[in-house]
Amino acid sequence: xxxxxxxxxxxxxxxxxxxxxxxxxxxxxxxxxxxxxxxxxxxxxxxxxxxxxxxxxxxxxxxxxxxxxxxxxxxxxxxxxxxxxxxxxxxxxxxxxxxxxxxxxxxxxxxxxxxxxxxxxxxxxxxxxxxxxxxxxxxxxxxxxxxxxxxxxxxxxxxxxxxxxxxxxxxxxxxxxxxxxxxxxxxxxxxxxxxxxxxxxxxxxxxxxxxxxxxxxxxxxxxxxxxxxxxxxxxxxxxxxxxxxxxxxxxxxxxxxxxxxxxxxxxxxxxxxxxxxxxxxxxxxxxxxxxxxxxxxxxxxxxxxxxxxxxxxxxxxxxxxxxxxxxxxxxxxxxxxxxxxxxx
Numbered sequence: 001x002x003x004x005x006x007x008x009x010x011x012x013x014x015x016x017x018x019x020x021x022x023x024x025x026x027x028x029x030x031x032x033x034x035x036x037x038x039x040x041x042x043x044x045x046x047x048x049x050x051x052x053x054x055x056x057x058x059x060x061x062x063x064x065x066x067x068x069x070x071x072x073x074x075x076x077x078x079x080x081x082x083x084x085x086x087x088x089x090x091x092x093x094x095x096x097x098x099x100x101x102x103x104x105x106x107x108x109x110x111x112x113x114x115x116x117x118x119x120x121x122x123x124x125x126x127x128x129x130x131x132x133x134x135x136x137x138x139x140x141x142x143x144x145x146x147x148x149x150x151x152x153x154x155x156x157x158x159x160x161x162x163x164x165x166x167x168x169x170x171x172x173x174x175x176x177x178x179x180x181x182x183x184x185x186x187x188x189x190x191x192x193x194x195x196x197x198x199x200x201x202x203x204x205x206x207x208x209x210x211x212x213x214x215x216x217x218x219x220x221x222x223x224x225x226x227x228x229x230x231x232x233x234x235x236x237x238x239x240x241x242x243x244x245x246x247x248x249x250x251x252x253x254x255x256x257x258x259x260x261x262x263x264x265x266x267x268x269x270x271x272x273x274x275x276x277x278x279x280x281x282x283x284x285x286x287x288x289x290x291x292x293x294x295x296x297x298x299x300x301x302x303x304x305x306x307x308x309x310x311x312x313x314x315x316x317x318x319x320x321x322x323x324x325x326x327x328x329x330x331x332x333x334x335x336x337x338x339x340x341x342x343x344x
Contacts, residue, residue, distance in 0.1 A: 004159040008034030009051055013060065015080065022065045023073025052076070121341075151186065154195055158183045161224040163200070167214035176214060179207055181206070184228035187238045194241075196234045205232075207241045220265055232295035240289055248264065249287045251297075252308040256280045259303035262296060275305070 011033045013025065029035045029044050038044035055062055061082035067075035103113035157164045164183050167176035183197040186314070193210035228234070255263050257279040264270065274280065287293050294315035297304050301320075306313040 002154050002306045005034075005051075006155055006159060008032070010053065013055070016076060016078040017060070017080060019077065022063075022067045022077050024067045024073050024075045027067075028076070124294065149215040149244040150213045151193060152216050153219065154183055154186055154210070154213075157217070157219040157226075158185055160219070161226045162219040163221045164217055164219050166217045168208050169212050172212070179208070181208070182226045184226075184232065186210070187234050189235070189238045189242055194238045196237050205237060205338060207238055236290055240292075242289075248290075249309065251266060251285045251287050251306060251312050253283050253285055253295060253297060254280055254305045254307060255283060255300070260300040263304060266296075282307070290315055298323070 012028070015028065015032050023031075025045070025048060028048065029038075029041075035044055035047065038047055052062060061079040062153050063077055063079050064074050065077070067073045154164065158206045163180065165178070165180050168179045169176045178201075179202045181195070181197040182200065183195055185196055187194050187196060195208045195210060195213070197206065197208075198204070199206040250268075253263060254273060254275050259280075263283060263285060264281070268286060269284040272279070273282045285293065290312060294312055297306060297312075298316045298319040306316050
């Protein structure tokens with residue numbers, strides 16, 4: 001099976017970071033997994049040239065120099081001092097976030113790939129710096145770092161331009177449904193992974209959180225058929241769905257005391273205010289996506305109330321009524337009365 005471009009670039013970065021010496025193109029072709037897939041040296045040269053340009057575009061400090069003291073052949077390595085971050089001062093919350101990110105990228109799948117790459121370099125006679133050898137790590141729960149099998153299969157499908165079929169659920173409490181998608185790319189936002197693509201069943205652009213995709217992802221159809229449309233910004237698509245896009249306005253929302261902490265975290269200002277017989281606060285909340293903001297507010301039920309703007313209030317009411325209708329239907333099928341809920 002051919003090595004994907006993402007895996008090949010990762011192998012190249014590992015190789016060029018793992019040695020102080022400059023590696024020649026010939027040595028890279030022989031020792032870095034992915035380049036031996038090229039049909040001939042000309043094909044390898046074109047591939048390697050594209051990869052070098054891509055690494056430089058990503059800000060990777062790629063250096064060139066003579067491969068040996070008595071050699072006239074040019075070699076390559078990554079300037080580790082320029083590649084590594086300087087010392088930074090983090091708060092305890094920021095340190096925790098970085099620790100989770102480190103554990104994500106040091107998951108068993110990626111550690112295995114790194115160790116395999118280093119082993120191959122040593123076998124090829126490349127002097128590997130012992131300080132960068134991959135160390136074993138304790139795996140964290142799959143729900144924290146995302147579904148690795150699904151991630152690998154989806155990235156491979158994106159890279160090969162093939163459609164995918166998988167099971168997905170809109171919430172952890174919901175059943176899986178079958179989805180057929182033309183995958184355009186995978187984006188991270190707020191510590192979560194999202195697949196963006198064209199949903200063939202809905203005939204619309206959709207995002208899917210990877211933690212809610214079953215591991216049994218199946219690519220099908222010919223390669224090279226699926227492409228991301230020109231001008232589509234995958235991150236902007238995810239931002240719109242998750243409410244992380246640019247601020248388009250503000251909302252004034254009342255929340256009950258000691259309730260609706262998610263809304264309180266979003267607020268830019270708050271003041272105490274008693275509404276009818278309940279203590280609470282009036283919050284000013286930035287609005288990026290009307291639909292997303294309404295969904296968050298509606299999720300707090302009677303503990304939140306939109307005071308302004310009217311269109312957001314109407315959207316929240318619509319979602320609450322929709323949820324009530326679903327509960328009515330479920331109660332009717334089950335033969336049990338629905339618990340009364342307050343819908344403002």
